[in-house]
Amino acid sequence: MKRKITFMLNGSPVAVETDPSRRAVDVLREDLGLTGTKEGCGSGECGACSILVDDVVKLSCIMTAAQLEGRKIVTIEGVGQGGELHPVQRSFVELGAIQCGFCTPGMVVAAVGFLKGNPDPTREEIRAGISGNICRCTGYEKIIDAVEDAAAKIRGGRSGG
């Protein structure tokens, strides 16, 4: 039985008509064409499906579409502002934090969510902040470098969201 679900998506209101028990990750990828959010495990283990729900990092592969109702959802496509990269994204690019890139959207979202709550983190805190995002390519080293760099830039007042 389909249901209309309305929510804010990357700054704009959106409505989907779908079976509300479908997974949120499928609605984003298939119905809304936003394939930036990835699926890596389907069981909440890898973090590749991370999105922001009312500014909080959550796992869209273990969320139902119904749970999107009325929420402010931000996916990787909406992390930047007005065509500009978010400082986290810029740091990821500049510091070489991306290899195959499949974990990257979830990792960026997790980092963005993490920095909102902890704007001046130590490296160890950054490690903990992204500990729910598995990366098989990078060994995490440059990802941590990038989050550290982005945190400094955000604190330094550089704009970009």
Added chain:
Amino acid sequence: MADIRIPSSLDEVFRLLRDVPSTRLFAGGTDVMVRSFPDTLWRESLLCLERVEELRGISESATEVRIGAATTLSELIGSSLIAERFPLLRQAARHIGAPAVRNMGTLGGNICTASPAGDTLPPLYILNAEVELRSLKGTRRMPIGAFITGPGQTQREEGEVLCAVVIGKEQGFDLHHFEKVGQRKAMAISVASLAFAAETRRDGTIVKARCAFGSVAPTVFISRPLNDTFAGNTLNRAVLERVAAMVREGVSPISDIRASMGYRKQVAGNLIMRLEGAGKDR
């Protein structure tokens, strides 16, 4: 397809449960969704509790702290009241999963899932926490040790919802210790865990202590004789070795893909040794 409702009030929850008694409840989904997707979920009637007002929030009265069952683990960790009153509970919550899992998972969920490895459980046992259950028939409270009866088994009846966890404010502990052993440092199910709280004197002598173990028995392992062994002693090696031996005798772990029975037994006792010297020089 499954029918899913997300009510915002308990009244609505009870109505839905009455209409479809077999409805599956979940809040954060970090257990139910993981276990059910993708096979069985398609046919069940689902009810998400994450927006039910009465289940949210942490409040205090003169004697108790009341934690709404749908309080997420992140909210628990971020609460200064919990940090001040129940550091052991906060410490345990911090070791569950990873940030997103903690943003979604709830205290009520951790309790109702009643996994032998549920990390918030040993601290809740030490704190003599009580669970508050509500249904159309009324409200009842019971100690957590009575509520959880076995792996995945609780006293929650059909039509009943776990509403809150209530913990007495005056615990009298000044020393806290928590350690979780997993296969890695995040996103790990406990293979053995120890929660320990004590009231001490200035010289480190224990006045009273309570310790509780996770993942080494069908439910949390907590034992009066074990706790009593600490009283009157400092946390010196000899006492701890005696306690460790008692622990290994008392626990009844299983072997599974994560760890063997033998390892769990050995480690449960070893975790006690980590307390050596704690409490002195404060």
Added chain:
Amino acid sequence: MKEGERHFLDGPRLDAFSKVTGRERYAADEYAGEFFWVGAKRALVPHARLFAVHTSRAAAHPGIVRVLTSRDVGGSNRLGIVRNHQPVLVDEVIRHAGDPVALVVARSREALREALALITFDHEPLPGVFDPDEALKEGAPRIHEDNEEGNLVRAVRVRRGDPDEAFRDCDVVVEGVFETPRQEHAYLETETGWAFVDENGELVIIASTQTPYRDRKEIAAALGLGINSVRVIAPYLGGAFGGKDGITVQCLVGLAALNTGGVPVKMWWDRRESFLAGMKRLPARMHYRLGANKDGTFEALSCRLYYDAGPYAGLTGEIMAMGAEHAGSAYRVPNVNIEGYCVHTNNTLGGPFRGFGVPQSTAGMEQVVSMAAGKLGMDPLEIRRINALRAGDRNCVGVELNYSTGFSECIDRLAEHPLWKDREAWKASAPAWKKRGCGVGCMAHAIGYPALIPDEANARVELTQNGAIRVYSGVSDMGQGNAGTYLRIAGEVLNQDPATMEIVQPDTDHDLPSGTSSASRTTYTFGNAVIQAALSLREVILRAGARSLGVEGIDSVEMIPGAVRIKGSTRQMALRDLAAFIDAGSRSCKGHFRTPYDESTLAIMYLGTHVLFSFGAHLARIEVDTLTGRIDVVDYVAVTDAGRVLNRPVYDQQVQGSIAQGIGFAIMEDYVVKDGRHETEDLATYIVPTSLDVPDMVSVAVEPDETTGPFGMKGIGEVVISGCLPAIANALHDACGVRITRLPLTPERVLSALTGKGEKE
């Protein structure tokens, strides 16, 4: 090109922007209008004779388009480039739990799931074989009835000198048995493909694959199609590490596409299916014996290596052979007896995984080397320095090293590192209940294919009609960034900004066959071909430019970003305009390269050997929790010789990622199979390192100039991972005096060894 004149090799990865914005479309991201989902019914039994597959109930399901079995496969229904014996869909014998017996094409994922549950099959269980030793015994059940050698896939033997005699004369002999685990790649993007038959009747497959050209041949033969009727496209892969080296979804999704009357199909293995049906690193059991003189020089090496191939040959024999070729790591040993056995079992499908057999044998050799050092009272770096291979030496299998050999320098640089120098003070300040240890692990890793297999690449670089430089990549980019590196290499030769250039990812319709994305060859081999193509194109462009600008000879003109300019003048012509003056054929230039090889090595062993190697020397500093058995890798230093560094971040990406996988391999990744049944099912029970499980990593580059490599480089994709397990195992011994046969070094195994042991070794 002179030192210090690099313009375009440095800079951020060129694929980073599209990936960081979520815009890059992987094979998993294909969805378009109407399409069907494809799924396979997996056997879930390890060994059985298949009699009948019952598909009618599934076929009758309203959401199902077709249900296919082996009867619907038009060609050979067989895969495998060495032994062509793996079925696309099982017809006679099920040989592992992941073997597919039927294929369902469905309108939705829900229907797919329901229909798969409705399929049953009649089978008779056959006795299974689950251990290589058991499999080699007389009378063991045969997994392939037509294999005259029983369950042996391949055996190799290399003998030099007189090891028996040499062992007798040695001052010290050490031996050990080491078992390395089955490792799962656990790439974030699981196996996936999208297929359709286009209006020309061509079967088009977009797949997450390292091997589009080889795939095309296999797909055509297996499904009964002309090779020119199959097109394979490989977008950026979401990780592979060897696990997508070969056929995974391609034949299944292709078969489905042939049966939908033109509607595209999508197959995407969920994590459980990826675990069940995908390839794994071959577990190995190795018996090592090393004899040394009092002064530390190695005299004799004897080893027997048993690799568990699983049910089908795939590339398993070749993996074992590579492990055997590297059995002596990076040292001179004049007397050797190396025996390698690759054996069928009904366990998991063995396949390539970063290192390709070398991490296994290196794990054995590097431990006996440290054991010998211990017995001689010698520093573990010193004993390695004494025996380190230098240019001109012969390695353990007798191959003379005539290319860059910077191994000694790796050892020297490691010895200078503060983390090595202050190790004793660090160890002495271990906190309560913890013991600290330091271990060394060194390695060699060959570049490219062995002598028998031409390691060739064909690049095309062209000046497009619009004046852009376009590189046609023949080698998949699975995350190592080679696509961007090709642009940088071409940009360097043509003096063009790579950010203005275009890349065409592998597409069998447009690019040229260039071998696989594997074997540490992806930049070395194809990069050299790009240079050749770019040089040709440069000449074409300069010639046309000179003509257009009215000057004599190409020496009077030069390339500048976006244009050709007369030297010493401002007169220039934009490439955009110049392109119109060059015919299409001329402005598209090909380049070819074949990696150096030595035919005489065919006499040494199966496939011959390699001649070019990268090297490394590692230090692991660990803390062992004596209460829980857990190992914490606190510091890790990797010193690497992979020739010159082209782009430092891209180089270090490989080093760091390899270390993380190596740490996983050493202490936590244990894929458990019992009697052919997978006990490890998903990422909750297959433990890969999170960000909290690995330390900050130090990467030091030793940079000899490899004159045969593009801008002096050698491959770096695989060399690093082999050092981790032995470095950590050696560190454990240093910390606690225990050495554990069965890896990984899980907390349980370590605690068991700590509590079970009597005296320190």
